[in-house]
Amino acid sequence: MSDSDRLAPLSVTGLHKSYGHHAVLADLNLSVEPGSFVCIVGPSGAGKTTLLRCLSGLLAPTSGSVRYGDRPVNQPLAEIAVVFQDYRGSLLPWMRVRDNVAFPLEGRGVSRSARRARADECLAAVGLPGVGDKYPWQLSGGMQQRVAIARGLAYDAAVLLMDEPFGSVDAQARFDLEDLVLRLRRDLGITVIVVTHDIDEAVYLGDRVIVLGGQPATVIDNLTVDLGQDRDQIHTRALPRFAELRTRVLTRIRGGAAAPDPAPPAQLDVSRT
Numbered sequence: 001m002s003d004s005d006r007l008a009p010l011s012v013t014g015l016h017k018s019y020g021h022h023a024v025l026a027d028l029n030l031s032v033e034p035g036s037f038v039c040i041v042g043p044s045g046a047g048k049t050t051l052l053r054c055l056s057g058l059l060a061p062t063s064g065s066v067r068y069g070d071r072p073v074n075q076p077l078a079e080i081a082v083v084f085q086d087y088r089g090s091l092l093p094w095m096r097v098r099d100n101v102a103f104p105l106e107g108r109g110v111s112r113s114a115r116r117a118r119a120d121e122c123l124a125a126v127g128l129p130g131v132g133d134k135y136p137w138q139l140s141g142g143m144q145q146r147v148a149i150a151r152g153l154a155y156d157a158a159v160l161l162m163d164e165p166f167g168s169v170d171a172q173a174r175f176d177l178e179d180l181v182l183r184l185r186r187d188l189g190i191t192v193i194v195v196t197h198d199i200d201e202a203v204y205l206g207d208r209v210i211v212l213g214g215q216p217a218t219v220i221d222n223l224t225v226d227l228g229q230d231r232d233q234i235h236t237r238a239l240p241r242f243a244e245l246r247t248r249v250l251t252r253i254r255g256g257a258a259a260p261d262p263a264p265p266a267q268l269d270v271s272r273t
C-alpha cells in the first residue's frame with residue numbers, strides 16, 4: 001500500500017441513516033486523521049454500531065457520505081478492517097488459526113506460502129507466535145480476540161474499526177488487549193476507531209472521544225484526550241486529568257452540558273470537526 005493510501009483521513013459528511021422510518025443518525029460530521037485513535041461512546045441504542053458499519057462500507061448511508069481520502073466508502077475497502085466483539089462468531093472453528101488469519105488474503109492473488117508467512121507475522125505482532133497450527137477453540141477468549149485482530153492486520157489495513165472488541169473477555173485480558181491495540185497503533189501507524197460502552201476504556205485508549213447523543217443521534221461532544229500517547233493501566237487511570245475527562249464524557253452521555261475544559265489541550269494537535 002502506498003503511503004498516500006495509508007495516510008488518508010476517514011471523513012463523514014452530513015451522514016443520515018434510517019432503518020425504514022426510524023431515523024438513527026442525522027447530519028453527522030466527523031473527520032478522523034490518519035494514525036489517530038478515536039473512541040465512540042453514547043447511550044445504548046444511540047447508533048454507534050450503525051455508524052461503525054457505515055464507516056466500514058458494510059452499510060450504506062441513507063444520505064451523506066463516508067470517504068477514505070478522496071475515495072467514497074460505498075463498499076468494504078482493503079484498507080479498512082473490522083473486528084467485532086464476538087470472536088466466536090467471526091473465527092471459523094474448523095480452520096487452523098493461521099488459515100483464519102490468512103483467510104482475507106485468499107482471492108487476492110497471494111501465494112499460499114506468502115499467505116502463511118503474512119499470517120505468522122501478524123500472529124507475532126499480536127503476541128501469539130507459534131499458535132498458527134492450533135484451532136481457535138483451543139485458545140482462551142482473549143487469545144481468540146488477538147487472532148481476530150491479527151486477521152484484521154493481515155490485509156495490511158490502515159484503519160482498524162472495532163465494535164466493542166473487548167466486551168467478551170475477562171478484566172485482565174481486556175487490559176492486555178487495550179495495551180496491545182495501543183501498541184499496534186504506535187508501531188504500525190494505523191488509525192483505530194473503537195466503539196465502546198466503557199467510558200474509562202474510551203478515555204484510556206483515545207486521542208479523541210466522540211460522544212453520540214440525541215434522537216436521531218449526532219456528535220454531541222468531540223473531546224481531545226490530552227494524556228499523551230504513553231499510557232499505563234495503573235498510572236494513567238489514576239491521573240486527576242483522567243478523572244476530569246471521564247466525568248465530562250459521562251455528563252455528556254447523561255444529557256448534561258459539557259463543563260468548561262479546565263486544561264485545554266496544547267500538545268496534541270488532533271483535528272476536530
Ligand SMILES: Nc1ncnc2c1ncn2[C@@H]1O[C@H](COP(=O)(O)OP(=O)(O)OP(=O)(O)O)[C@@H](O)[C@H]1O
Nearest residue numbers: 019022024042043044045046047048049050051197
Ligand atoms: N438492521 C436493523 N434494522 C432495523 N433497526 C436497526 C437495525 N440495526 C439497528 N437498528 C436500530 O437502530 C438503533 C441503533 O442501533 P445500534 O446498534 O447502531 O446502536 P448502538 O449505539 O450500537 O447500541 P448498543 O450500545 O446497545 O450496542 C437501535 O434502535 C436499533 O434497534
